[in-house]
Amino acid sequence: MSGPGPRRPRPRAEVVPPAPAAAPASREAPATPTVLDFLPREGDADTRLGRFFSRLREGRLSTTRCPRDGTLSWPPRTVCPTCHQRELDWVDLPEGGRLYAFSAVLAGAPLGMERDVPFAVGLVDLDGVPLRLFGRVVGRAWNELSVGDPVRVEAYPADDGRVFYRFRAGPRP
Amino acid sequence: MSGRQVAVVGGATTDFGVRPLTWEELAQEAGEALFRAVPALRSEDVDSLFVGAAMPERFAFQSHVAPLAAEQMGLRPTRLIQRTELACASGQSAIRSAYAAIASGLSDVAVAVGVEKMNIPSMAEANTSMACVMDRAWDGVAGATAPPFFAMVAQRHMLEHGTTPAQLAAVSDKNHRFANANPHAQFHRKTFTRDKLLGLPMVSPPLRLGDCSSMTDGAAAVVLVADELVSRFPGPVAWVRGTSQYSDFHNLANAGSLTDWPGLKHAAREALRRAKVDLGQLDLAELHDCFSISEIVEYEALGLCPAGQGGRWVEEGRSDLGGTLPVNTRGGLLGCGHPLGATGIAQAVEVYDQFAARVAPARQVPDPEWALVHNLSGSANVHSVMVYQRGEAA
Numbered sequence: 201m202s203g204p205g206p207r208r209p210r211p212r213a214e215v216v217p218p219a220p221a222a223a224p225a226s227r228e229a230p231a232t233p234t235v236l237d238f239l240p241r242e243g244d245a246d247t248r249l250g251r252f253f254s255r256l257r258e259g260r261l262s263t264t265r266c267p268r269d270g271t272l273s274w275p276p277r278t279v280c281p282t283c284h285q286r287e288l289d290w291v292d293l294p295e296g297g298r299l300y301a302f303s304a305v306l307a308g309a310p311l312g313m314e315r316d317v318p319f320a321v322g323l324v325d326l327d328g329v330p331l332r333l334f335g336r337v338v339g340r341a342w343n344e345l346s347v348g349d350p351v352r353v354e355a356y357p358a359d360d361g362r363v364f365y366r367f368r369a370g371p372r373p
Numbered sequence: 374m375s376g377r378q379v380a381v382v383g384g385a386t387t388d389f390g391v392r393p394l395t396w397e398e399l400a401q402e403a404g405e406a407l408f409r410a411v412p413a414l415r416s417e418d419v420d421s422l423f424v425g426a427a428m429p430e431r432f433a434f435q436s437h438v439a440p441l442a443a444e445q446m447g448l449r450p451t452r453l454i455q456r457t458e459l460a461c462a463s464g465q466s467a468i469r470s471a472y473a474a475i476a477s478g479l480s481d482v483a484v485a486v487g488v489e490k491m492n493i494p495s496m497a498e499a500n501t502s503m504a505c506v507m508d509r510a511w512d513g514v515a516g517a518t519a520p521p522f523f524a525m526v527a528q529r530h531m532l533e534h535g536t537t538p539a540q541l542a543a544v545s546d547k548n549h550r551f552a553n554a555n556p557h558a559q560f561h562r563k564t565f566t567r568d569k570l571l572g573l574p575m576v577s578p579p580l581r582l583g584d585c586s587s588m589t590d591g592a593a594a595v596v597l598v599a600d601e602l603v604s605r606f607p608g609p610v611a612w613v614r615g616t617s618q619y620s621d622f623h624n625l626a627n628a629g630s631l632t633d634w635p636g637l638k639h640a641a642r643e644a645l646r647r648a649k650v651d652l653g654q655l656d657l658a659e660l661h662d663c664f665s666i667s668e669i670v671e672y673e674a675l676g677l678c679p680a681g682q683g684g685r686w687v688e689e690g691r692s693d694l695g696g697t698l699p700v701n702t703r704g705g706l707l708g709c710g711h712p713l714g715a716t717g718i719a720q721a722v723e724v725y726d727q728f729a730a731r732v733a734p735a736r737q738v739p740d741p742e743w744a745l746v747h748n749l750s751g752s753a754n755v756h757s758v759m760v761y762q763r764g765e766a767a
């Protein structure tokens with residue numbers, strides 16, 4: 201996965217202990233009003249999923265898995281939806297996948313996304329894991345995409361110094 | 374069903390469309406329309422009010438809308454008052470809450486009203502609000518709103534079953550034709566032939582403008598009463614015979630198959646079981662056609678036709694007046710527009726008006742007794758169903 205951080209070799213399922221409980225960090229006034237802010241907040245003052253974003257900064261897409269019952273969740277969670285316990289493992293996800301479905305936004309984009317129109321979005325079956333993630337698809341125009349096309353996950357720098365993920369399609373096969 | 378029997382004894386909608394009215398003014402119009410449509414209703418008899426409103430905070434910058442609606446409508450509820458929010462199904466949620474309140478004995482006469490103001494100066498801001506119906510932080514952030522999601526449903530349905538753009542247009546054509554006979558519809562007196570629909574601009578491929586319901590201002594209201602009070606209201610009644618819901622997922626990663634909606638199967642089966650009626654006994658259905666593809670998938674999920682045959686079913690006229698089961702004689706969301714909180718109420722108004730034989734002949738089902746109403750929300754992740762039976766006042 202290419203991203204703002206350096207690439208490095210990594211195991212498929214690295215176990216990381218949950219973040220220790222700590223006093224919330226002081227909060228700075230957000231640049232974007234909350235009711236217009238699409239991006240998830242990353243900081244420890246706002247979420248217990250900070251590790252997702254710190255790993256994404258390193259170019260690694262990850263999520264949580266319950267060590268007790270194996271439930272692999274998307275999005276990452278703080279409590280297992282199956283057995284409701286809190287000690288979850290972080291696991292890296294495959295960077296490759298295939299388009300299960302896609303479309304495009306040609307009109308009617310939300311604030312901040314109008315400049316991206318037209319843009320493609322899709323559902324991607326990640327290789328080898330039972331997860332089908334939704335996201336923006338870049339690298340090729342929507343009318344050059346086909347169901348089944350391979351795509352790769354990439355991290356990208358987002359508003360206010362935050363980071364998010366998207367899918368990149370290679371040159372048309 | 375257990376508890377007291379509950380009936381809808383009348384209802385009304387405002388005109389739907391791009392209205393030069395505020396949220397409050399829409400609520401006032403709904404009150405005016407309701408009291409005109411149900412002359413036997415006295416405001417002092419309404420003990421409870423349920424207000425279906427999806428996003429007044431975002432579209433009208435207003436919270437705590439239940440007492441606001443009560444004031445606008447000239448009501449002073451003395452027992453129960455609340456807002457119901459379930460995005461696109463906020464309206465049916467208000468009706469179900471009123472039904473439950475009366476069945477349990479907490480209320481005797483309840484009004485369910487739906488109000489939505491969606492046309493605001495910035496459509497980009499309105500679209501921002503619509504993206505919040507999705508899992509905003511993970512899906513909305515990437516540009517997920519309803520059109521691209523249902524476009525992917527259409528793409529998979531075409532891929533898996535060979536459904537065609539012409540079959541999608543057949544849904545929109547039928548519903549716009551019914552809307553031409555509904556003076557409250559946003560697209561009343563607008564002509565949409567299949568050829569014209571197939572030439573409209575693409576919104577989210579393969580969905581064109583005519584495949585998508587619109588951003589609409591509108592309000593609608595119904596009144597529900599306990600069985601022992603039905604005789605105060607002349608004319609036929611619509612008994613609530615069954616209802617159920619099913620919530621399947623929220624994040625799009627957990628949607629499973631896009632073309633198979635098990636939540637609708639479950640909700641419809643349970644509602645019909647409670648009503649003790651079979652699918653084949655239904656005389657009309659209001660199905661949530663937020664997009665043309667939705668109605669096609671819904672035929673299949675309900676079991677009206679085999680999986681994959683929904684496109685052919687509409688093309689053969691099976692869901693038209695005179696067909697196997699007339700669907701969306703009101704004009705649907707495609708023809709009437711889709712003011713989120715009002716849609717579910719307007720669907721029930723259509724059922725009542727069909728039972729009362731008071732709609733235009735071009736969309737009147739002859740002598741209907743049973744009706745099913747389906748109101749979905751979000752990315753078809755929640756399905757809400759009600760079954761009504763016509764009855765006569767005692």
